[in-house]
Amino acid sequence: MDPKQKQFSIWYVFVALWALMLIQIFVAPLFNPTEIPYSEFKAAVTADKVEEVSISPSVIHGRMKPEPDSAKGSPPVAKDGRVFDTVRVEDPDLVRDLGTHHVKVTGVIESTFVRDLLSWVVPIALFVGVWLFLLRRMGQGQGGFMTVGRSKAKIYMEKEVKVSFADAAGVDEAKEELQEVIEFLKTPEKFRRLGGKIPKGILLVGPPGTGKTLLAKAVAGEAAVPFFSTSGSEFVEMFVGVGAARVRDLFIQAKEKAPCIIFIDELDALGKARGMGPMAHEEREQTLNQLLSEMDGFDPRVGVILMAATNRPEILDPALLRAGRFDRHVLVDRPDKAGRLAILKIHARSVKLASEADLEAIAIMTPGFVGADLANIINEAALLAVRRDKDKIELADLQEAVERVIAGLEKKNRVLNPAEKERVAHHEVGHALVALSIPGTDTVQKISIIPRGIAALGYTIQLPTEDRFLMTKSELENKIAVLLGGRVAEEIIYREVSTGAQDDLLKATDIAKSMVKAYGMSEKLGQISFERERQPLFLQTGQPQPPGDYSEETSREIDCEVRRIIDEQYARVRTLLDKRQDALREAAALLLGKETMTGEDLKVIMAKSGARQ
Ligand code: ADP
Ligand code: ZN
Numbered sequence: 001m002d003p004k005q006k007q008f009s010i011w012y013v014f015v016a017l018w019a020l021m022l023i024q025i026f027v028a029p030l031f032n033p034t035e036i037p038y039s040e041f042k043a044a045v046t047a048d049k050v051e052e053v054s055i056s057p058s059v060i061h062g063r064m065k066p067e068p069d070s071a072k073g074s075p076p077v078a079k080d081g082r083v084f085d086t087v088r089v090e091d092p093d094l095v096r097d098l099g100t101h102h103v104k105v106t107g108v109i110e111s112t113f114v115r116d117l118l119s120w121v122v123p124i125a126l127f128v129g130v131w132l133f134l135l136r137r138m139g140q141g142q143g144g145f146m147t148v149g150r151s152k153a154k155i156y157m158e159k160e161v162k163v164s165f166a167d168a169a170g171v172d173e174a175k176e177e178l179q180e181v182i183e184f185l186k187t188p189e190k191f192r193r194l195g196g197k198i199p200k201g202i203l204l205v206g207p208p209g210t211g212k213t214l215l216a217k218a219v220a221g222e223a224a225v226p227f228f229s230t231s232g233s234e235f236v237e238m239f240v241g242v243g244a245a246r247v248r249d250l251f252i253q254a255k256e257k258a259p260c261i262i263f264i265d266e267l268d269a270l271g272k273a274r275g276m277g278p279m280a281h282e283e284r285e286q287t288l289n290q291l292l293s294e295m296d297g298f299d300p301r302v303g304v305i306l307m308a309a310t311n312r313p314e315i316l317d318p319a320l321l322r323a324g325r326f327d328r329h330v331l332v333d334r335p336d337k338a339g340r341l342a343i344l345k346i347h348a349r350s351v352k353l354a355s356e357a358d359l360e361a362i363a364i365m366t367p368g369f370v371g372a373d374l375a376n377i378i379n380e381a382a383l384l385a386v387r388r389d390k391d392k393i394e395l396a397d398l399q400e401a402v403e404r405v406i407a408g409l410e411k412k413n414r415v416l417n418p419a420e421k422e423r424v425a426h427h428e429v430g431h432a433l434v435a436l437s438i439p440g441t442d443t444v445q446k447i448s449i450i451p452r453g454i455a456a457l458g459y460t461i462q463l464p465t466e467d468r469f470l471m472t473k474s475e476l477e478n479k480i481a482v483l484l485g486g487r488v489a490e491e492i493i494y495r496e497v498s499t500g501a502q503d504d505l506l507k508a509t510d511i512a513k514s515m516v517k518a519y520g521m522s523e524k525l526g527q528i529s530f531e532r533e534r535q536p537l538f539l540q541t542g543q544p545q546p547p548g549d550y551s552e553e554t555s556r557e558i559d560c561e562v563r564r565i566i567d568e569q570y571a572r573v574r575t576l577l578d579k580r581q582d583a584l585r586e587a588a589a590l591l592l593g594k595e596t597m598t599g600e601d602l603k604v605i606m607a608k609s610g611a612r613q
Contacts, residue, residue: 016134045097048102050101052103052105062103063084156230158227158229164221184198201295202308204307207333207334209371214371216309228250246287248294264307265309266309267316292325334368340362347378355395365399378401381400382397385397425449426493427501430490431447433580447598449591484566492578492581512562
């Protein structure tokens with residue numbers, strides 16, 4: 001919500017409060033007669049001042065006569081023509097008195113009923129009126145391609161989508177699965193005639209930036225149908241009922257334009273399992289229910305297809321995933337090397353490259369990168385080339401762009417003091433030395449002590465030679481060893497460790513834990529996996545695993561084994577680096593001077609100091 005919008009809603013709250021106050025002051029008294037003592041009432045009757053009364057078992061409700069000439073001196077009973085109330089007391093003479101003074105009498109079973117009703121209903125009706133008015137007001141305004149009326153949610157409609165499947169790469173399986181949807185949108189009649197199963201809700205699942213939005217758009221582009229897009233967070237509102245109204249609106253709009261695609265990004269924002277979160281959120285629940293009933297209510301044959309994206313399918317309300325709703329899941333995963341190359345090529349179409357071949361090198365460097373990262377690399381490289389007055393992007397620009405994307409932009413204002421810098425240099429060389437000393441680990445590409453981003457004070461870029469799907473026990477151990485290299489180097493040089501290794505230790509511990517708990521790589525615990533195999537797509541979410549069903553004793557054994565693995569690697573790295581102390585010092589000194597060095601530089605130093613030993 002932008003500040004302007006917020007101001008607006010505060011304004012509305014003000015108006016509503018004002019209306020309430022006015023009601024209190026002006027409307028309520030009309031229905032709240034003055035209460036007078038019974039004796040005064042009797043006096044008024046005797047003085048012929050009462051026009052009419054209605055008598056209920058407990059209360060007498062009445063109206064005074066308009067007083068002729070407003071005679072002065074009369075006792076200050078209730079004012080002329082005004083209504084009054086008095087509590088009824090046991091008075092056998094009352095009816096007779098009323099008769100003699102010609103007061104109109106009606107009996108009422110419970111005379112306050114109508115009044116009570118009025119005093120409640122009128123303010124409520126007024127309030128609801130104001131409310132509806134405000135809702136309508138909120139729905140107006142706001143730009144975009146086209147904003148759906150009556151609803152504040154930003155819903156964009158694109159009539160002609162220019163994106164096609166050719167703009168997305170590395171997601172071939174997803175494309176294949178979506179092909180059918182395109183067929184249906186293109187020729188709904190054919191599907192109807194043949195009675196094929198028509199897709200209704202398709203959930204695109206994958207990490208951020210893998211191209212889910214892009215794919216949904218491409219489906220619309222390929223089928224040449226309008227594309228409605230919005231985000232789940234647009235429906236999360238403070239006021240109960242607003243989100244639900246928006247959902248209803250969205251579907252009304254879409255049905256008018258069918259065949260079309262509705263795309264909801266961040267479905268998890270509105271589709272979180274009910275009852276989750278700090279409090280049961282009634283508004284979200286209503287919105288979700290509205291979405292469910294809209295999905296159940298529309299006939300897929302009208303040609304509206306709902307697509308949604310999430311990177312956390314596990315927190316979605318199960319009701320959303322049931323048959324007839326988002327029952328089709330399409331995995332949009334991180335691209336492999338070939339996919340990355342294809343994506344880089346797509347984005348390189350709009351820039352000038354020195355050589356196509358360079359992109360392959362970049363694809364090799366970037367396992368784990370998603371499409372958005374790769375698009376970013378090309379963009380950064382183009383900017384760098386421009387800054388250097390080149391007319392083509394060269395490999396060096398691309399490489400630097402990768403580094404920038406990896407570690408965030410160079411923080412110019414962040415200056416380490418010399419002692420810190422020296423420590424970071426030894427730490428990084430420690431990692432690199434271990435990596436170079438152990439055969440079979442990823443080759444070291446670059447070591448740097450230029451701080452980048454917030455978290456990394458220095459970094460060592462290791463290049464995997466290929467994408468890996470399986471890892472052996474010793475490979476995992478080697479990974480742990482490399483991670484421990486930084487801390488051990490600090491310990492050797494300074495005899496004291498620092499906080500700089502926290503992230504390394506965390507990663508090392510995670511690997512060791514997985515070895516023991518998931519992969520059955522501990523002899524002591526045997527070939528037992530305590531962890532359900534995670535779906536590959538959940539790997540990236542960082543969701544805590546549900547606790548395994550093992551005893552406390554096993555849990556203790558697991559801890560022991562994790563510790564043993566780490567300790568063993570620690571000892572190994574210590575021996576290894578102790579032997580290479582000369583190289584460590586020399587390389588750190590060089591790194592301090594140059595701020596960056598390559599793996600080759602380090603190899604040369606290692607060879608030299610090895611020869612001296
Ligand atoms: P998501 O919706 O999965 O978070 P987006 O579709 O918004 O990701 O991707 C953001 C941008 O990244 C896209 O506009 C596109 O430029 C680029 N991108 C992402 N994935 C791909 C891909 N598979 N192929 C080509 N470009 C991609
Ligand atoms: Zn480190």
